Amino acid sequence: MDHYYSATAVTIDFLARLPQARRMRMRKLVLVEDRKGVAYPECHARGLIPYMVENKALRVDIHVGFWTSLVPSVWPLPNLGCNGLNGFLVQFADWIDETAHLTSSGIPSTSLRFLLDGQGTESSELWHKIKYAAGLQEAMACSRYGSGAVPVNLSELDIDMGLDIQPPPLPADKEALIRDQRLQLPSDLPPSFYPTVRQIIKGTGNIHFIGDPGDVWDREQLIAARQDWTFHDYWFEWKRTINTKLVTLPAGGVSAYLKLYRLEARDASGRLWDDVECGRITGWPDYLAPDP
Numbered sequence: 057m058d059h060y061y062s063a064t065a066v067t068i069d070f071l072a073r074l075p076q077a078r079r080m081r082m083r084k085l086v087l088v089e090d091r092k093g094v095a096y097p098e099c100h101a102r103g104l105i106p107y108m109v110e111n112k113a114l115r116v117d118i119h120v121g122f123w124t125s126l127v128p129s130v131w132p133l134p135n136l137g138c139n140g141l142n143g144f145l146v147q148f149a150d151w152i153d154e155t156a157h158l159t160s161s162g163i164p165s166t167s168l169r170f171l172l173d174g175q176g177t178e179s180s181e182l183w184h185k186i187k188y189a190a191g192l193q194e195a196m197a198c199s200r201y202g203s204g205a206v207p208v209n210l211s212e213l214d215i216d217m218g219l220d221i222q223p224p225p226l227p228a229d230k231e232a233l234i235r236d237q238r239l240q241l242p243s244d245l246p247p248s249f250y251p252t253v254r255q256i257i258k259g260t261g262n263i264h265f266i267g268d269p270g271d272v273w274d275r276e277q278l279i280a281a282r283q284d285w286t287f288h289d290y291w292f293e294w295k296r297t298i299n300t301k302l303v304t305l306p307a308g309g310v311s312a313y314l315k316l317y318r319l320e321a322r323d324a325s326g327r328l329w330d331d332v333e334c335g336r337i338t339g340w341p342d343y344l345a346p347d348p
Contacts, residue, residue, distance in 0.1 A: 112167070153249070191275070
């Protein structure tokens with residue numbers, strides 16, 4: 057299995073090795089994140105903060121993409137050309153939340169810029185769904201539930217629906233495989249999510265969209281259409297429009313991703329997925345195993 061350090065992590069190490077006098081003469085750094093980095097890459101930009109505080113004239117551009125650095129860490133459907141939307145949404149939400157907090161770290165507002173590649177049919181489709189999720193989050197945040205006027209009783213929902221809305225308990229080494237289940241309601245997204253997505257569309261903030269970001273959702277229409285909704289209604293809509301939706305992947309699908317990182321996908325019995333007939337598959341792969 058091939059592991060990649062993020063371009064940001066490599067840059068942090070490079071800057072740490074330079075004498076301060078040389079760092080102070082630097083004016084522009086361009087980082088291209090063209091692979092999924094190891095060790096929580098969405099947090100790596102924090103390590104650049106001391107150098108941007110030290111050198112107020114330094115400008116850093118970080119290029120990211122849905123199909124490069126922002127792909128999910130786990131692929132539950134390796135034989136298909138699509139994957140669950142929720143997993144992508146979790147990854148993107150974590151990254152959004154990290155970038156939102158960087159602006160309050162004491163660096164000049166112009167020091168750090170992210171360039172999000174949204175070009176191509178698959179990227180456009182995914183971005184449209186991300187915007188829809190952001191609109192649902194804002195609608196719920198402006199509802200009586202989001203304002204706290206009406207308390208939410210999750211156990212009551214569980215009993216009424218006959219469903220367990222919480223992730224099932226799993227051993228610690230399998231927790232990553234259910235991380236997408238963190239998002240079971242619009243309100244499960246971080247508070248910074250929909251304001252940041254709106255900034256991206258409007259071209260403000262420190263995330264610049266490469267491509268056509270489209271229009272901002274109709275806030276008033278979304279809120280008005282849900283003004284009499286119950287908590288059950290919000291949960292059902294999220295399940296129907298987010299949790300059960302798939303995302304079309306670029307050419308090659310998950311197989312191309314696994315090949316890029318020299319990974320093998322195995323089912324719960326340990327068999328390679330390539331050796332399992334698709335028609336007989338009844339569950340998701342138990343883990344991704346490295347090449348022997």
